[in-house]
Amino acid sequence: NAGVTQTPKFRILKIGQSMTLQCAQDMNHNYMYWYRQDPGMGLKLIYYSVGAGITDKGEVPNGYNVSRSTTEDFPLRLELAAPSQTSVYFCASSWAGLEAFFGQGTRLTVV
């Protein structure tokens, strides 16, 4: 039981490039979330999903897109990367909105 797995762990992007952050969970959780964490700040919600095929925007969705074709996977797509997207990204999952389990994070730098 691996929990929540995120790949890659680190990535450097050039301005204007695109990439997909991968997130997979093996706990059969219905809710999944993407957060970003900036230094000294709390986690901000980017997108969330309440089940396969259902996604919705969080607090800071601009510049990102998501999809949820299966219960297990919830990839986050960055289009046209900007320096403001330099951050640590965390994926999380929960069952029916109870305690969320987080992945180890992806540290992204846009230069």
Next chain:
Amino acid sequence: EDQVTQSPEALRLQEGESSSLNCSYTVSGLRGLFWYRQDPGKGPEFLFTLYSAGEEKEKERLKATLTKKESFLHITAPKPEDSATYLCAVQPTNNAGNMLTFGGGTRLMVKP
């Protein structure tokens, strides 16, 4: 708008020196208040959920309490391995995604 404020931002303790971390919140209706521990370079790790004022939960040297406006995380006789950032988050009612609103965290350093 839901808000969570944690204080202090950083706290240095000597091993064995007990203290408390504060989490003040403003939310239209509270479904749950969550405490997480985050080690450097890692994702947050769940500690407690509190649902109603007056509720308390304990785990080893940690005890979390909840009032209608704030929550405290009490650390009794801390050890160096308790050093971490502690995050507080609220989960409002009427929240389709059961999303969490996080505070900025308290960075705890316990010196031997």
